[in-house]
Amino acid sequence: MSNTDQSQSEQQQVRHEKLAQLRELGVNPYPYKFDVSHLAADILKNESLLKDDETPPSDAQKVSVAGRVMTRRIMGKASFFTVQDSTDTIQIYIRRDDIGVEEYNTIFKKLVDIGDFVGISGFVFKTRTGETTIHAESFELLSKTVRPLPTPKEVENEEGEMITYDAFSDKELRYRQRYVDLVVNPDVKDAFVKRTKMVQAMREFMNEKGYLEVETPILQPIYGGATARPFVTHHNALDMQLYLRIANELYLKRLIVGGFDGVYEFSKDFRNEGLSRFHNPEFTQVELYVAYKDYNWMMDFMEKMVEHVAKTLHGSTKIKVGDQTIDFKSPWPRVPMFEAIRKETGFDLYEKNEEEIKVIAKELNIHVEDGMGKGKIIDEIFGEYVEGKLIQPTFITDYPVEMSPLAKMHREKNGLVERFEAICNGKEIANAFSELNDPEDQRRRFEDQVRLGKEGDDEAMAVDEDFLRAIEYGMPPTAGIGIGIDRLAMIMTNSDSIRDVLFFPLMRPE
């Protein structure tokens, strides 16, 4: 867009004019650096920087801060304004007689706007009303903004609650212009910082156990490791169809075959499905595989790791989510899937055949489509009658083999596999199994998937011959897990939409 574009608002045009005036005055509106000595948050915390009224400021009491101008209150020959840096917002007091007539009257009062980056040097004092403030001794424009920022204002009322006026609250604008959202809505930043700290805490927890963080292909010739529709792409030089990964499971298990005892990857996965409050086409999971362990061990591991995450982020195992309090203190209840269904519906599905289950599904008002298969129907019943009721973290264990083609047969229970899902706040946050390492069984399971695919299940898996070859070379007993990072982040940050824990959620083009 040119700076004479007719589509610009009046305010944008005014700011472009100010930019030109600054240049005419010989002021570079985009200088190269500024030496910051203090962050706003540190100044606000550090009483020893406060200067008393009697003595002139010592060198140790001089501060330089930089950030965006967020509010301005001009009172003739002196002004107050606030500057927001990465840590907080601090008030600045500036006087004509301290910084010079042109600097104050022309540059500061006329040519600087809300949103501009500025650098201030001065000393710290407290105003009459007790607000810690920097008395500016010099002032420098660091970057001129030519687009007006939304200008929310926060006020504390008599009860000590913060009231926000003119909040930048339009969700569409907030998601499309996350950079603006981050500038004017401080809580947004907090949620993303928490997300990062959560990932760090998990990474440290796994590193401490000696597991190796690895990277595996995002572009895969055969997609696998989950049931989902993939994104399809094409490699020109090899003239080859490739898929964006829906999971990295099969690659991490190849690494277990290769002799690593524990490998994990924070993996951006891609599923070509609809969008919702809980679904974004690209999302993050951490998958972890540990040799010589089973799913019982993995439950111990997961509850301890998530308990650790909660303590790291909140200093407690208890977290407020909506109007619930969720307690991540281990151990979490472990309930076999069929028992959970029986408790909620009165029907025992164990060792029932597909016809019998279809009859029960009908009685439970579950919509059954052709080609859904036994596993899928059971999953439907579970989703409809059980999942949403599990608010406190719970392990649901022992799934039907039909819906778990990569999990090992249960050591005792007929027709089931050693699998668990961790459910929390009514949603799945993790999925794990004793990994199937019997190559003949694995081949049969793949073939069953192919059959389901032919019967119309468009999410069924394909046979991955190279993966079969890998486990034919031998894979030790292994426990594996995938934990949904976005879902867990939603809980840890009390967000009710996945979009609030993704910087840039997928949106239709403007």
Next chain:
RNA sequence: GAAUCGGUAGCUCAGCUGGUAGAGCAGCGGCCUUUUAAGCCGCGGGUCGAGGGUUCGAGCCCCUCCCGAUUCACCA
């Protein structure tokens, strides 16, 4: 994919039964040297999501489409 609600100034919103488009903040011109949603005086700013229709006349009624939010369905 379906239903509901919404899209009006840079931001947040009002706009009745159809009759020349409003407020606060932000902006512009003044006054103001400890203010804090600073204050006071004055001013400008709009393709009312897009297109079509009905009407003497449409922000408002009708149709189509676009975008979003929420709920439901599928998926983690």
